[in-house]
Amino acid sequence: MRFNVVALTGGIGSGKSTVANVFSELGINIIDADSIAREIVRPGSPALQKIIARYSRSILTEEGKLNRAMLRNIIFQSCKEKNWLDDLLHPLINMRTEQLKKLTSSPYIIWVVPLLIENGLQHLADRVLVIDTEEIIQLQRTQRRDKISFNQVEKILSVQISRTQRLAYANDVIENNGTIEQMMERVAELHQSYLRLAAIG
Ligand code: ADP
Numbered sequence: 001m002r003f004n005v006v007a008l009t010g011g012i013g014s015g016k017s018t019v020a021n022v023f024s025e026l027g028i029n030i031i032d033a034d035s036i037a038r039e040i041v042r043p044g045s046p047a048l049q050k051i052i053a054r055y056s057r058s059i060l061t062e063e064g065k066l067n068r069a070m071l072r073n074i075i076f077q078s079c080k081e082k083n084w085l086d087d088l089l090h091p092l093i094n095m096r097t098e099q100l101k102k103l104t105s106s107p108y109i110i111w112v113v114p115l116l117i118e119n120g121l122q123h124l125a126d127r128v129l130v131i132d133t134e135e136i137i138q139l140q141r142t143q144r145r146d147k148i149s150f151n152q153v154e155k156i157l158s159v160q161i162s163r164t165q166r167l168a169y170a171n172d173v174i175e176n177n178g179t180i181e182q183m184m185e186r187v188a189e190l191h192q193s194y195l196r197l198a199a200i201g
Helices: 016-025 033-040 046-055 069-079 077-104 135-146 148-160 163-167 181-198
Strands: 005-010 029-032 111-112 127-132 174-176
Touching: 005 016, 005 033, 016 029, 016 111, 016 181, 029 033, 033 077, 033 111, 046 069, 046 077, 069 077, 077 111, 127 163, 127 181, 135 181, 174 181
Parallel strands: 005 111, 005 127, 029 111, 127 174
Antiparallel strands: none
16 A cells, blocks of 8 residues: 555644644645634534534534533443543544645645544554653643643543554654653654655555
8 A cells, every 4th residue: 555644643732833843844734623613513513403402502612512511421420421422523533634645745644633542443544653742741831831720631531442452553642741842853863754655555
């Protein structure tokens, strides 16, 4: 199979968006699973209509958008609701992702998928790039970025797989415990190796 898609994954606050931005500055197209997930439930979308039908309009914010925090709470508390939502959204997300992959033009694509391994999507990529960051640094950076409590970040971390489990699927790893400059050097190195793989085809 032709080398084309690098899935970029990592835990919350590990640095996925930051790393993806560096690839983007190098001219690489980025497909972001979270953006697609948001687009699928935009106001007026069929998926949002189904969510409203199940949970009533109280699942919307005042502006009529999906209240993601409320939905997150519901699925944290109930496996049944999580499964219902996954069954609704995953096929739509997968379809849109495949469409976008076909529209890209760079030598390879970075596909940012926070829950790649959790959702068993690794087979859809040609390589898996894991951003691995020490948990305490993930917590500190996420708290600083989102202004949320230590407990809330810990709760999110607790539903994600462990660093060891994630690393078991990695073809490549970026250790993002150091400076931004160190991370950028590693990205440049990987970019060269991906360009070589893309050239071989
Ligand atoms: P993710 O997308 O994995 O949740 P982000 O890319 O948003 O993580 O990074 C989390 C936070 O940490 C952001 O505020 C980002 O600017 C910061 N950050 C990422 N990498 C580094 C680094 N090497 N040094 C310092 N801060 C970093």
